[in-house]
Amino acid sequence: MAETAPHIPVLISSILENIEPVSGVWLDGTFGAGGYTRALLDAGAEKVIAIDRDPEVFTRAKSWAGEYGDRLVLKQGVFGELDRLADEPLDGIVLDIGVSSMQIDQAERGFSFMRSGPLDMRMSQAGPSAADIVNRADEGMIADILFQFGEERKSRRIAHGIVDARQHGDFSDTLELVRVVEKALPRSKPGQPHPATRSFQALRIAVNDELGELARGLNAAEVALKPGGILAVVSFHSLEDRMVKRFIQNRSGNAPQSNRFAPELESGKPRFKRINRKAIEASEAECSANPRARSAKLRLARRLDTPAQNTDPFSIGMPKIDLTKGGIL
Numbered sequence: 001m002a003e004t005a006p007h008i009p010v011l012i013s014s015i016l017e018n019i020e021p022v023s024g025v026w027l028d029g030t031f032g033a034g035g036y037t038r039a040l041l042d043a044g045a046e047k048v049i050a051i052d053r054d055p056e057v058f059t060r061a062k063s064w065a066g067e068y069g070d071r072l073v074l075k076q077g078v079f080g081e082l083d084r085l086a087d088e089p090l091d092g093i094v095l096d097i098g099v100s101s102m103q104i105d106q107a108e109r110g111f112s113f114m115r116s117g118p119l120d121m122r123m124s125q126a127g128p129s130a131a132d133i134v135n136r137a138d139e140g141m142i143a144d145i146l147f148q149f150g151e152e153r154k155s156r157r158i159a160h161g162i163v164d165a166r167q168h169g170d171f172s173d174t175l176e177l178v179r180v181v182e183k184a185l186p187r188s189k190p191g192q193p194h195p196a197t198r199s200f201q202a203l204r205i206a207v208n209d210e211l212g213e214l215a216r217g218l219n220a221a222e223v224a225l226k227p228g229g230i231l232a233v234v235s236f237h238s239l240e241d242r243m244v245k246r247f248i249q250n251r252s253g254n255a256p257q258s259n260r261f262a263p264e265l266e267s268g269k270p271r272f273k274r275i276n277r278k279a280i281e282a283s284e285a286e287c288s289a290n291p292r293a294r295s296a297k298l299r300l301a302r303r304l305d306t307p308a309q310n311t312d313p314f315s316i317g318m319p320k321i322d323l324t325k326g327g328i329l
Contacts, residue, residue, distance in 0.1 A: 008290045009035030011298045014280050015094060015232050016043055018300050024091030027051065027224070029079030029217060034061050036094050041068050049073045049086050053124040053208075078124075080216030083224040092230040093221045097214060097240045111204060113196040116175045121204045130203040134177060135170045139163045148319035149211070149239070150202025158184045158199060174200075201237070206323055214240060215313035218247045222271055227305035231272065234298050239317070241279065241297045246316035248274055248301045268309065275300035 012035065016022065022043040028036045031052035040048050050072065052058070058074050065072055077085045079095060111121055119131040134142065139159045146155035161184040162177070171177055181196040188195050205211060221231050231248075235241040249255040253270040280300075282293035314320055 008292075009039060010096065010290065010293045010296045011234050011280065011282055011286070012036060012039045013286075014282075014298055015039075015234075015300075018275055018280075019092060019230050019232065022092075024226075025049070025086075025088060026092040026094065027082055027086050027090050028094055029082050030096040031057055031061075031074070032096065033057070034064070036096060037072065038064075040092075040094070041071055045071075045092075047071050047073065049075060049090075051075050051077050051079055051082060051085055053078045055125070078213055078217075080213045080220060082217060083220040086224050089226040090224045090229055091226060092232070093225060094232045095214075095217060095221075095234065097210070097233065097235045097244075111200070113174060113178045113181075113194055113200045116173055119171055119174050119177060121200075121207045123208050128207065130177075130207050131171055133203060133206060134162050135166055144321050145206045145323075146199055146202045148202075148321050149205040150198035150200075151238070152198040152202060154185055160184075205239075209323065211239060211243065211318050212313065214243055215247075215311070215316065215318055218244070218316075219308075219311055222251065222303070222308045222311075225303035227303055229303040230275070230300060231303065232298065232300045234296055236292075236295050236297075239319070241299070242317040243313075244299050245279070247311060248272060248299055250311060250316065252301060269304075269306045271304055271306045271308065272301040273304055275302055 015036075016039065020043075022040060022045050024045065025047045026040050026045045027049045028034075028040065029051050031037060031050040034050065034057075037048045037050045048068075048071065053076065055076055058076065061074065065074065075085050082093065119129065119134065121130040122128075133145065137145070139156075139162075142162055143155045143159035146152040146158055152158065158181055161180045162171075165171070165176075165180045177199070178196045181199050185195045218231075218233075225231060233244045235244055246255065251270065251272040252274050254274065276299060279297035281298075282290075282296055287294045
């Protein structure tokens, strides 16, 4: 296991406690530094298929991956295609949703609002970047992205500031954007998050289609898991957790029915059984050792012997925003 806090797999002890004994074929859909993969292999998994969209993570893993021989299979790709990438029925799937601490630490990747770097934020290092959005999207689209994906209440003010600032030249550096956001917002008080936190989160989610990928990944997990297989998802903000919660509720037959005249979101028999009714959160000890764990929530479900059925992403809370408008993404 990695020794530094940024690489500690969040809530891994809680995952292992709820799935013991660990056996069979597992898939780690967000490989990163390999923390979950190594923990599963060390706990008894016969094989782990590890997926990541960032090619750099596999280069870093070369120093230790050979220790596990053919028990570890590395594949570049997105977890929205995990059923195809796995190519075999799975006994378990673990997803750690969100940006890797390693990526944030690399100023050249453009995720950090604390360091100067290119305004990039692409996990796969391909496709349109955050700079493409802030330089090309209209004011309304930028405001929608900041509000829907970052839950930024001052989204319109920030979007106006971005459009006004780019008249003097395109954004290319992260700190250029930070200065515009700071100018649009009141000065933060001690102990409050940095003013650019929500804006950078929103752009990262938009650039990488993270919520769309999450919806596709949950559907793919339903296809790939064997009856009795475990789905474990760790999320780090309310948008992600809401989607995971609603997916599991819908698929386990526990979705609230607010309108008795409305059609059910999903028909047929349950396809999962909830393992934990409420999200599992990190202990104070884990949060002290790994501050990243403070916002983490873990939800688990067990696959039932019922044919898979596709879930509409909007029925589980994915914001309705067209990221392809204007050809930006």
